[in-house]
Amino acid sequence: MKKTLNEIVVNHIRKNIPREKNIVPFLMELLDLAKESTYRRVRNEIPFTFEEISKIALHLNISLDEIIGQSSGKRVFFNLHELNQSIPILQIKDVITEAIEILSKVHRATNSKVILAGNHFPTLFLVSFPNISKFRYYKWIHQTEDVPLNFYYSDFSIPQEILNLQKKLKYNFQRVNKLEIIIDKNTISSTMLDVSYFYNRNLISESELRIIQAELYECIDLLEEMTQKGVNQIGSEVQIYLSSLNIESNSSYFEYDGQTYTQLWSYFSDPISISNSQASFVQKRWLDSLKKYSTLITQSSEIQRAKFLNLQRELISNMDKDIIL
Template identity: 25%
Template structure:
């Protein structure tokens, strides 16, 4: 498990701090010098001189670099301890912006995947949405629910859900996000309420008559059961699994904890040897993100405390693992039975 240091880099010039921050978040397959040269439209020799602080970076150049690499000012310029600068990515009330939200999410999770030795921690109040996209009918329902019920996008106001409601572009972007997540080693903390959000959403649409076909809700419940079985198998093997429920060519570590104490909050922490980033959820599905060192360390400590108060049920604790998942299967069974009786 990666350790988070308690102090940011010190005794560095602002220019060196800028390039150190860029380097920390740069994928191992990319060359820092070439990236800087391409972005600033300068030669590699000129880029080297800036990296060595022999040539000062202009304000305009710094702005270009910060914008491209998503670096906030508080990562470079010391701020009051209480101040944290966040970047947001959210779904607005216009359907056209949803693709932008998905693209930004894809770029973010792909960037995290490419960082060497990066570990993803997820405090799961709800099923991590990435799992839904492995089961297309369920993924389409989740996207539709966000647009219609959570964000109230006008184009979806009077539209019942069908599998044709979601454009192919949305699913392609969502699948790309999911692929990056499942190729990043991770720790997830679940509790017995984690599956209830999706179940309640399906049941709400069922009762409200918001499905175009009455057979859809039961099909979605079946898909949800398959999703839980997939997570169950990951917990047994201790590996993240691909769409075919088989391990990746290079095993991707997976740890699952059962927390009986708290209702979690869908916070996500990505952490590597010299880099960390936090996603904090708000408005149900929108996120604020920051790489503020002190804030990330605070989140890391909170996650460690929750893990200490939880039971590790991946690879070990077979009895506890089966007990945990059997409760989820039974809950799904009861919702299925209730919907069958109401048809």
């Protein structure tokens, strides 16, 4: 039977490290992985990324041709999770686990920074709001899965396994030492338009709409509090920028003790992840360029901040009346 890529990688590692050395601690140190994530790769439960294979090949002086049959020319490898769960919502389990691991590294680092940019609230920010998060999942399932035309919001529930992971994600996200968020004027309206669509189709009830509406108010209240204080709920530094330009897609940038990691959100369920430092630098340069067309509304620019926040609350208050699609 043909060997999988993981088996080929593991066999090459075993051949090239001292016999007395354990492969798991070796990979944990080299790839900066948690023990469970390492075991899952060794057991062939999740694939090594091409970036990880490249690090292994360089460290052990193994030709990439021997492992993946490709030339060892200069490339940047991207990581995209294989989504093959029988239960669609469980497809994002590995995505959340990856985010937890990255944020844990950021939190432990001496020098670190996270930058989030998007035309709707970043997924990491929304873990504090369970009903908005549930709607985002619901919309994704509605769009991508073969569900009935009248698949109601009330018929959808998030598995406890995912809810438990979201709690860990929230814990690690709140403990980021320095966070920058770049948003545009569509941050709230994009979510409201989506909710309105399903409400107008009678797939979301009046009471469910009010619950989501209440959380959107809470979301704006939290945003206002952070812009006033410059910190989040547990005291970590937060800077929020309001872009004058529309931000076309969401992205995340992580920096910790000289290491970088970037996520490009092509769609809701799974980001394209990059750990190559040069590629991450290009993305950070674009994020920094957004600031040239943005206003820092954290502890400054009170007039623009007030106009923005007041407009968001006005839109939320009229979300069942004025947003008709």
